[in-house]
Amino acid sequence: MNQTAPRSLWASRLGFILAAAGSAVGLGNIWKFPYVVGENGGGAFVLVYLACILLVGLPIMMAEFMLGRHTRRDAVGAFVQLEGKRSPWIAAGWVSITAAFLILSYYSVVAGWTLDYVYRALRGSFSGVPAATIEGMFDGLIADGPRQILWHLVFICLCLGIVIGGVQKGIERWSKILMPILLALLALLFMNGMLSKGAWEGIAFMFRPDFEKLTAGSVLEAMGHAFFTLSLGMAAMITYGSYIKRNEDLLGSSLRIVGLDVTIALMAGLAIFPIVFSVGMEPGAGPGLIFKTIPVVFSRIPGGFVLAILFFLLLSFAALTSAISLLEAQVAYLIDERGWGRKRATALLAGLAFLVGLPTALSYNSLAQWHLIGERTFFDSADLLTSNYLLPISGLLISIYVGWFWSGSEEKQELVAGGSGWVYPLWHFLIRYIAPSAIAIVLFFKMRETGLFAWFGNLF
Template sequence: MEEREKFASRLGFILISAGCAIGLGNVWRFPYIVGQYGGGAFVLLYLVFLVALTLPIVVMEFSVGRASQRSYGRSFEALEPAGSRWHVLKWFGFAGNYVLMMFYTVVSGWMLNYIFKSATGTFNGLDAAGVSEVFGAMLSNPVELIFWMGVVVIIGILCTAAGLRNGVERITKYMMIALFVVLLLLAIRSVTLPGAAEGIAFYLTPDFSKLTANGLSGFLQAVYAAMGQAFFTMSVGIGSMAVFGSYIDKKHSLTGEALRVGGLDTFVAIMAGFVIFPACFAYGVDPSAGPGLVFQTLPVVFEAMPGGQMWGALFFVFMSFAALSTVIAVFEFIMSFTMDQWGVSRRKAVAINGTMIFLLALPCALGFNVLSGVVVPGIGDIQGVEDFIVSNNLLPIGSLLVLLFCTRKGGWGWQNFIAEADTGNGVKFPKRLFWFVKYVVPFMIGFIIVMGYIPIVSKWIGVA
């Protein structure tokens, strides 16, 4: 087995961990969910759950990785009490990352495709109906979808094949710095548009009446959406953060590191809102347009701007960097897991997993065209099913099991977790939160799981 690498710098660890968290959840999912649930009030709700629900689990994943100094494939064997079977959790992580890549590589390919379309003037002169036709034509073309998905997979393969320092860390650092620069340029352009002030007010002014406009059920849906967004955006529950914890030293406390990663993740999500909402209001576009906001609505907005072809291309460069940072991070998880679990070289792990990810992503790419008739009632097409498996099942269930492992005596235990989390300089984990973390957080995770199944069960009962 190859000697385990380490990050070359603390900045590399923070940026790569943030890169894993920063992805489509921030720049695709976050803005349209904020639009659907009324703006600023929902943003506050999301921030509360990010801190109370998600960050403690990020600290736990970091701690499991750093304490074991192994990938997720071997972490639990190193820390669990003798005779216990906590190590079965690793398969949640492995399955979760694999299923995530089965649809994430396809959607990431859309971003790269839209850079090309924007830069070459495909959207020039098109209205909303014309842009929707371009999007629909892309989805109906299996060759186009598979090609761009393949480009994403090749990028992930090349970055991870070069190793942790020379590939993953070096490339992700430059990519993340470029992402921040492009994001800042886009935000400045958007907030200086005539009429942008109304969008900023919608985004930042909390109006809690919008959360309760549809009564208790509407409020519970908003709470569920905020919790789910906090989970999805930080990629907790499937070990993605644990592997990066295994690559760092003990100089800094892990709560402080988690706060920095969470802060960068939230910064990108908030700034994405500053790009999208002022632009939508400036050009009279509905900010609650749903998942099609980015691919069907925003190209029209950019087209209407002076220099819109450049701004549109830049926006999708930013989107692509956000998506690819997650792809590279998840690929590294999968490669690290494979090397530790089965004792193979990095080169062999890359060859096997790269091929498997490409093949397993084909059903999602074909699910919009050749296999469009494959639909699960209450969930949707193939991409929707894969997203549901990850977002509504593997992420929350995996998070719950990691939390139990770190708080129960039959697992690693609270004292061991706190000792590892607090090692090093920086913010310490608040020990007074023990009862909250042990009992309230599991209840919130259970709420997420149950709420995710209510519309599906309702649909199935209706069908029956």
């Protein structure tokens, strides 16, 4: 390890919880969760999602925090310290770091869309405009490469400005600012949804189980989304865990983080579905729900101008709190393992993420004919590779290592330190048997569903 200065730690428990919750709470909660619920039948999907969070997501989150705090290292360095430089387990760290880098590169472009819509909302672009025109705005945006690149650059610079400040003065300070604002914005939108005439329809859609609509694909989707939304398998939680104080209660903190993440996802659904129902639109509208359907809804309801501004600010803040954790996970590697200074490491990695994100910004315009995996664009291929393969593989390796190969006494020590040693038998059972089995099943079916087996067959 090349560290020469004492490792930075979170200044407070609140700062750590808000930073980690900010990492977990991203576009996946507010953009993806509502339309995934809509596509998979509502309440039954929510139940399966919550089960996946508790049985798989929570144990792996605790395992990542343990690895980070025990070693005080980044995702790669944690395995180097525990198993040595030549250990094959280091692959788990590298997979997660690679996933973090690739996700940041295209996530920044998507986050740029939210900034563009904040700008449009401030200009009143959705007020008094026909629905067809509003729906066409998103198609026009993704067809405009230079506009996407501009917002992509703005977002990357925001991430750079926060991460370069360090753990306490950068990430923790801004998490204490951004997360309360995010929660306040969501609370306002939630109350608006609950006061709309579509409130009961929205509540019923979210929580009334209809198991006839629940398919095997829905169960796999719930598992995958639970994994992605908690920022697992992407080095962020190992890195954030390395900044936790020794006496921190990992179980209690993890439950609070998971609780915030789930609450925000559910509140987002209850903010969105009631107003969608109130104007008679389709709740299962897919990815276009946020960028096409919701702006149309805001154009039709009283106070829609203000609500549109609040909503897209909420999306932007959620994206930013997640993205800074992705960048920090990579920066920590260069600081810990290569001895780089924070400013140099942050500037280099932010610049590389911007460059690698350029093909994503051009995926639906200049590079629309450039296909990587099958007939998928660069953006779709990068998303497929990370969300469906790198993250589950990283999580699978971490759960197998922690469940079967890491010293049980060291694991228990991490739980005992915070006063949660009593949960060790249950946690160890889940991380040893349930989590790896569930992830392996999802990974297998995702590979079959996305045609990766056939793709490999064609290569040879």
